[in-house]
Amino acid sequence: MDTPQNTALTRALTELPGPLPARGVIHIAIRHTDRFTVVGNDLAQHPTLSTTAVGFAVRIQSLPQGTEIGIKALAARFREGEKLIAAALRELEAHGYLQRARTHLPNGRIVTRTVFCNQPTALLRPRVAAALPQLPPAVRRTPAPAQARVQAPAPEPEPAPPPEPPAPQATAPEPTTQPAPLPVRLAPPVPPPTAPKPPRPPLPQPRELTPELTRLSTALLSDLRNHAPQFTLSEAHVQKLVPGVAAWLERDARPDTIRHALTTAAPQPVKHPYQFVKYRLTTLIPPPLPDPHNLTAPPTRPRITVTPFQTCDGCERAFRAPTPGNCRDCRNAHELTQAAAA
Incomplete structure (x- = not known):
């Protein structure tokens, strides 16, 4: 059986005006009349946003208000x-399309309010009320009170006092009163999409870069390619990374430990080995070894000797004494008996 063909699409291609391109995409644009969302090219063709982020932005933009x-x-x-x-x-939040803020409700609850803007760069431009439709000059004037708009008949001139000037006659029709435009509520400022990043921490430096530390660090960095080929460093990069490895060695880190920390769980492939090694030397450096005096155990408290219980040989009562014998009452009775016999 042959593959089914879309005859409607083929027929639409024949109705396109002008010559069709020899390669690339051909657009058949049919105007939407309902259920459509306008998406700008600044979002659809964003140079840094991922396709997933653009897709979710279009999905969010098409959802009703309050979803x-x-x-x-x-x-x-x-x-x-x-x-x-x-x-x-x-990703959308970092580029200014999305903003999430925690808001306190009158009942005491805390909710997250999400705001989506289809053109975050437009918020950075100055926005004034002139963006509203402009009205004619006659309409923009503040309307006069009703009693002032009533035309009074011209008074007759009197002979005694000087005549008052007649009221001016309106030659143009009274303009229709328009409601005053609502105040424009400006959106909260959105940080620019390309906000400056914080500076990276510098490469650790040893207290003293001795020739022995330089030799060991150079050998370790040059030997990385024998354990992981993607970590082939140039001679200039090795010289720049020597102080970082020397700082590790100065803190009594073994070469095998340094090699394992630099090459374990690395991405495949490592596009920039110099930057990757510099990042791990900076962020994974161990702390200096503590002073041996700080590792001594704190002095122990003297042990308290507890006198054991003994059983009296005379009355079988329990009493505390270091050695077996009689209790105090039995000893006193025995002393009284001996005194009486004497």
């Missing part, structure tokens, strides 16, 4: 997992 767009709500609506959705939302 929940939390991570769990989107995961229940779409097939993507929560981790992918969270990464896409963070």
Whole structure:
């Protein structure tokens, strides 16, 4: 059986005006009349946003006002997992399309309010009320009170006093009163999409870069390619990374430990081995060894000797004494008996 062909699409291609391109995509644009969302090219062709983030931005933009767009709500609506959705939302938030803020309600609850803007760069430009439709000059004037608009007949001139000037006659029709435009509520400022990143921490430096430390560090960095070929460093990069390895060796880190920390769980492939090794030397450096005096155990408290219980040989009562014998009462009675006998 032959593959079914879409004859409607083929017929639409023949109705396109002008010559068709020899390669690339051919657009058949049919105007929407209902259920459509306008998406700008600044979002659809964003140079740094991932395709997943652009897709979720279009999905969020097409949802009605007030729809929940939390991570769990989107995961229940779409097939993507929560981790992918969270990464896409963070990406949109970093570029200014999404803003999440915690708001206190009058009843004391705390909710997360999510705001989506389809053109975050437009918020950075000055926005004034002139963006509203301009009205004619006659309409923009503040309307006069009703009693002032009533035309009074011109008074007759009197002979005794000087005549009052007649009221001016309106030659143009009275303009229709328009309601005053509502005040424009400016959106909260959004940080620019390309906010400056914090500076990276510098490469650790040893207290003293001795020739022995330089020799060991150079040998360790040059030997990395024998254990992991993707860590082939140039001679200039090795010389720049020597102080970082020397700082590790100065803190009594073994060469095998340094090699394991630099090459374990590395991405495949390592596109920039110099930057990767520099990052791990900076962020994974161990702390200096503590002073041996700080490792001594604290002095122990003297042990308290507890006098054991003994059983009296005379009355069988229990009493505390270091050795067996009689209790105090039996000893006193025995002393009284001996005194009486004497």
